[in-house]
Amino acid sequence: MNVRSNKKHRVFETTLKLIAEHGLHNTPMSLVSKRSGISTGAIYHHFESKEVLINELYLFVKQEIMNNIFDDVTAELNYKESFHKIWSNYFHYLIKNQDILSFVEQCSISPIIKEQTRMEAQKLAIPLIDFITEGTQKNFLINNEIELILAIINGNVITVAKLHISKLLPINKEIENKAIQTSWKGLSQ
Amino acid sequence: MNVRSNKKHRVFETTLKLIAEHGLHNTPMSLVSKRSGISTGAIYHHFESKEVLINELYLFVKQEIMNNIFDDVTAELNYKESFHKIWSNYFHYLIKNQDILSFVEQCSISPIIKEQTRMEAQKLAIPLIDFITEGTQKNFLINNEIELILAIINGNVITVAKLHISKLLPINKEIENKAIQTSWKGLSQ
Amino acid sequence: MNVRSNKKHRVFETTLKLIAEHGLHNTPMSLVSKRSGISTGAIYHHFESKEVLINELYLFVKQEIMNNIFDDVTAELNYKESFHKIWSNYFHYLIKNQDILSFVEQCSISPIIKEQTRMEAQKLAIPLIDFITEGTQKNFLINNEIELILAIINGNVITVAKLHISKLLPINKEIENKAIQTSWKGLSQ
Amino acid sequence: MNVRSNKKHRVFETTLKLIAEHGLHNTPMSLVSKRSGISTGAIYHHFESKEVLINELYLFVKQEIMNNIFDDVTAELNYKESFHKIWSNYFHYLIKNQDILSFVEQCSISPIIKEQTRMEAQKLAIPLIDFITEGTQKNFLINNEIELILAIINGNVITVAKLHISKLLPINKEIENKAIQTSWKGLSQ
DNA sequence: CATGAATGAGCATTCATTCAT
DNA sequence: GATGAATGAATGCTCATTCAT
Structure with missing residues (x-):
């Protein structure tokens, strides 16, 4: 896996964990960013929107x-x-x-x-x-x-x-x- | 059913419809209020919080x-x-x-x-x-x-x-x- | 002027002042809110969006x-x-x-x-x-x-x-x- | 015109077009970069800031x-x-x-x-x-x-x-x- | 010199909740 | 009890700017 998909992968893992923990309705992108250590900007570089990420x-x-x-x-x-x-x-x-x-x-x-x-x-x-x-x-x-x-x-x-x-x-x-x-x-x- | 539970019932029906349509993550109380014709104040009189309502x-x-x-x-x-x-x-x-x-x-x-x-x-x-x-x-x-x-x-x-x-x-x-x-x-x- | 239009009027005055001072490109709603003393929520109650306000x-x-x-x-x-x-x-x-x-x-x-x-x-x-x-x-x-x-x-x-x-x-x-x-x-x- | 000023010229032309189309308030540098085919880094090499560019x-x-x-x-x-x-x-x-x-x-x-x-x-x-x-x-x-x-x-x-x-x-x-x-x-x- | 991914403060907007009427 | 305007923290997302390559 290259650097790029590595980052997507980290976002996936973090989002998965957070949604299981807090629910689909209660998982802000800012938390995904904080927990994954990837800035919101970078997340939006990889995913057009939260909906696309999900x-x-x-x-x-x-x-x-x-x-x-x-x-x-x-x-x-x-x-x-x-x-x-x-x-x-x-x-x-x-x-x-x-x-x-x-x-x-x-x-x-x-x-x-x-x-x-x-x-x-x-x-x-x-x-x-x-x-x-x-x-x-x-x-x-x-x-x-x-x-x-x-x-x-x-x-x-x-x-x-x-x-x-x-x-x-x-x-x-x-x-x-x-x-x-x-x-x-x-x-x- | 008395007036009180009637109102709860209307809130239930509306919430159900909205969550099916827009998702648990995307159903604001204001919309429940507007669609049910019951003021937010009245909804909060019957339900302590959104979580309690759900x-x-x-x-x-x-x-x-x-x-x-x-x-x-x-x-x-x-x-x-x-x-x-x-x-x-x-x-x-x-x-x-x-x-x-x-x-x-x-x-x-x-x-x-x-x-x-x-x-x-x-x-x-x-x-x-x-x-x-x-x-x-x-x-x-x-x-x-x-x-x-x-x-x-x-x-x-x-x-x-x-x-x-x-x-x-x-x-x-x-x-x-x-x-x-x-x-x-x-x-x- | 009633209370409602009074509030719109205050938003107008504040926005006018801020746009003259900081430019159309550089006048956030948060500043309009702070300077007018009207919460952002209330501004959005009166105006659908910033564009509509302008x-x-x-x-x-x-x-x-x-x-x-x-x-x-x-x-x-x-x-x-x-x-x-x-x-x-x-x-x-x-x-x-x-x-x-x-x-x-x-x-x-x-x-x-x-x-x-x-x-x-x-x-x-x-x-x-x-x-x-x-x-x-x-x-x-x-x-x-x-x-x-x-x-x-x-x-x-x-x-x-x-x-x-x-x-x-x-x-x-x-x-x-x-x-x-x-x-x-x-x-x- | 040398290479350098040529690039500035392309940035000027692109910025002009975009501001006319989207407005002064709504023309991000990233769009100038994409439309002009010049990287943001290169733009910032020629212009200290967006304000300076304008x-x-x-x-x-x-x-x-x-x-x-x-x-x-x-x-x-x-x-x-x-x-x-x-x-x-x-x-x-x-x-x-x-x-x-x-x-x-x-x-x-x-x-x-x-x-x-x-x-x-x-x-x-x-x-x-x-x-x-x-x-x-x-x-x-x-x-x-x-x-x-x-x-x-x-x-x-x-x-x-x-x-x-x-x-x-x-x-x-x-x-x-x-x-x-x-x-x-x-x-x- | 050039690139463009990355940053993160900042933006427009939303929404759970409150409270004066 | 009922209303719905008001609040303001929080959200999804943007964008000027930087910097490792």
């Missing part, structure tokens, strides 16, 4: 998630095992990166994320869509619309991660496995 | 949801049929009240909602918890932690409602039934 | 000028005497209100004044246009386009007032009279 | 005007004809260089132009002052103060040029001649 950050974290969920999903695993691995990777990524979970959820339906951004974010999910498509074609998964299956898996992972974070039900390996079983049982043939 | 509204809509999801869930229905009915009621309530869905999701993990509020909201779900507890005790549902089952059902309904609203996949009766089947299949014994 | 002020001072230049122009005066009186009233108004002269001149060709405002300002000059029209119809003035005559008179008064203020040539009664003679001689038949 | 530009355009108004004013013309020619040259220069007219007028009374600059600008008018002095000495012009005559001529030309640009009264050759007659009639013996 939207770019949204795409960035969506990409980061995708970069992590296929870890150790090798050719040796069968479909069910791969499903299990991806679900688990995704889940552990979220609970290790609670700022990201918090940010993505605050944005999930907020008008701050523009239609264009949501469309681009959808494109980032293509590897996951391919995986699901494969599952339906080979009759591992029920023959539902791909978007529905994707949404349900995504929703399940996030739901369980939020449950863990809320401390209402700390998720240990056993409960995690139950949750994955529930997802798989609902969606498999 | 938190009270959060509890209000959570209650409203609960008030609607048991409609037509009568003694004549068996457990699976009741599950189906509740899921469907919840889903249709959300897509008929998209402002509520949008508001609840924007708040779902935001620090604007206080711990105390979340705990009270949890209490409102008792009828649903009872329904799930019954299901696990009578072995209609898998023997998972109640909180996990509740979270997964809740997550599924919201996920599918958001999918519908996003227009990525408009949900007709057929797809709705597939979604309910998926939930049931995952969670039932 | 444009309204422009119309206000144009009106003020018109309110003063027909003083003592009575039916007893003949046309030439009236011309002399108006010229003199206008001139003395400007040198007594140098802030107004400075402001009007800074705005005279600046894009800060909108087309709409210029059109409305033009309407305020109707009494003067009527006076010139009378002069051309009764052959006191040369048969030039009214707009040309108006512009030349206006330009002459402002030019001489600026000369006085610049201290390059302090204008006493004798020089003032010479200047008026020059205007009259150029424009009369 | 003041130098003011003198530059005043000089440019003077460089053009004596065109074709040859020994063969009599005084009145020379007066006519100068007036016309000045007028046509302004309407061909509306950016200059706009800039000079925005500066005309603004505190952005320093006393020192105004004094130097006055010196540039010496050829014109000589011409007027000659006119008064030879009794072609009325015996008024030179500064007054200069100011009135200058004011008349600018006034008529602004009238043309404002489109309130497009000035054709006929009207131009009327305007010149008015100036001459007012100022000649």
